[in-house]
Structures are given as C-alpha cells and as structure tokens.
Amino acid sequence: MAVIVELSIKPDDFDLGRVTAVTDDMHIELERVVPTGGDVMPFFWAKGSNFESFERAVRENRIVEELQAVARVGDRVLYHVYWGDTVSSLTTILTESEATILEAHGNSPWVFRLRFNDHAGLTEFHNLSNEEGIDFHVERIYTLTEEETGVYTFDITPQQQEALVAAVSGGYFEVPRRTTLKGVAEELGISPQAASERIRRGADTVLRKVLLSRSASDLD
Structure with missing residues (x-):
C-alpha cells in the first residue's frame, strides 16, 4: 500500500x-x-x-x-x-x-x-x-486510506484510541496533570488497570510509528 x-x-x-x-x-x-x-x-x-x-x-x-x-x-x-x-x-x-x-x-x-x-x-x-x-x-x-478519511489510526485498536483521546483531552499527559488515571477510567466506564493498559499499549504503538519510523521497521 x-x-x-x-x-x-x-x-x-x-x-x-x-x-x-x-x-x-x-x-x-x-x-x-x-x-x-x-x-x-x-x-x-x-x-x-x-x-x-x-x-x-x-x-x-x-x-x-x-x-x-x-x-x-x-x-x-x-x-x-x-x-x-x-x-x-x-x-x-x-x-x-x-x-x-x-x-x-x-x-x-x-x-x-x-x-x-x-x-x-x-x-x-x-x-x-x-x-x-x-x-x-x-x-x-x-497511508492513502488514512489521508482520504482524515483518520490516522496508527494500527491501534478502537479501545486504545478511545482511551488515548480521553487521556489527552482530559490533560492526563500535561504537567501538572489535570486528570488522573482513575478519572480517565471513570469516564470510559472501565477499571483503572484496564485504562492503564489501553493507554500504555496505544501510546507505545503511536510513539513507535512516529519516533522509530525512519527505518520503517514498525510499518510492516
């Protein structure tokens, strides 16, 4: 592609x-x-x-x-x-x-x-x-598909994307933080452990795509 x-x-x-x-x-x-x-x-x-x-x-x-x-x-x-x-x-x-x-x-x-x-x-x-x-x-x-739709998934799951969006919009990654992991979990209706896993795995995938993509090793 x-x-x-x-x-x-x-x-x-x-x-x-x-x-x-x-x-x-x-x-x-x-x-x-x-x-x-x-x-x-x-x-x-x-x-x-x-x-x-x-x-x-x-x-x-x-x-x-x-x-x-x-x-x-x-x-x-x-x-x-x-x-x-x-x-x-x-x-x-x-x-x-x-x-x-x-x-x-x-x-x-x-x-x-x-x-x-x-x-x-x-x-x-x-x-x-x-x-x-x-x-x-x-x-x-x-990809061309992502350009046409305007959606950049970075190959993360819908659940991971939802958790990342909630974390970013809530200020979880800001210094100082405007929300906690518990607050993100409550917004999503899931446990803090589940929210943590989705955020960490989604963030890891996105960051690898952006920061390590010069070798394109993470695009296969």
Whole structure:
C-alpha cells in the first residue's frame, strides 16, 4: 500500500535548498509538476520582494547553468533552473526509492510531503539517506486510506484510541496533570488497570510509528 511521509530537511542537504538559501525574506515552493526530462526539481516558485538580488545570487552558484523567470503572479515568480554538476544526491535517492514529491517548500527547514509505492520504498529512502549523510526529521507517516478519511489510526485498536483521546483531552499527559488515571477510567466506564493498559499499549504503538519510523521497521 502507498505510504505518504511528511518530513523536514535542512537546506544544506540538497541542491535546491542550498542554491536558494541566499536571503531570509524569500520563501521557496517546489512546483508540483512531473518533468519530462531527468531533472527532479527543475521548477520552483519564489515569494518575496527583492527578486533581482535573489536571481543574481542564484545565477552565481557554480552548479546552476541557467535560471529563467517563467511567470510572475503577484509577489510570486515561477523559475526554471537548469542544473549543472550537482553535488547533492537527494534527487538520486528520490528516484531510486521511486518517491513522488507531492509538496515541498522552505527555506529553513524545508518540508517535504513524499509518496512511496510501499513500505519498501520508504525503507530504501531511509537507508540511502543515511549512507549519504542526509539528515531528516519525520513529522508524520500515513497511508492513502488514512489521508482520504482524515483518520490516522496508527494500527491501534478502537479501545486504545478511545482511551488515548480521553487521556489527552482530559490533560492526563500535561504537567501538572489535570486528570488522573482513575478519572480517565471513570469516564470510559472501565477499571483503572484496564485504562492503564489501553493507554500504555496505544501510546507505545503511536510513539513507535512516529519516533522509530525512519527505518520503517514498525510499518510492516
């Protein structure tokens, strides 16, 4: 099943991020198109004010052969960048892991929303990124089904989800706590021991999905 991953990457870890990180007042967004050539990131939008200075700085970068302004809409300009001898392997990693870029924007950090054909593709992306020293932070992982329904189950049971929702909304995890385990149990109509088991097991599953999912070992 296809998997969608939202993650953040530092601009220094890939070519487009490095090239466009020349000013703090310019926001970059990848154009969501499927290129017909081999380039993965040939088009991007820039939003800001001083485009002349931005264009000059980007064109001076040694890995940029050419930069063309394609269109301007309000305070946004669409650019086409022609790459020379690039040094980042992120585009290669995306290609080899068969990832589709659904959305990407930056500058510091950059946030990517990627779709992989299956968990194996996500694992391949993780392993190749580690080999190349590309660090990323996973924000969220979910399936296409979860995206369509808007429900993220993380493979927990309905009883565990109910207990976690009651605990979070009641302030059980806050410091200081606004409710006790007994209070959560009473709200659910179950014993404190049953509430504790559901909360701990549900929390363990969710945290493993979120915190340990870079290797995708918990997605199988």
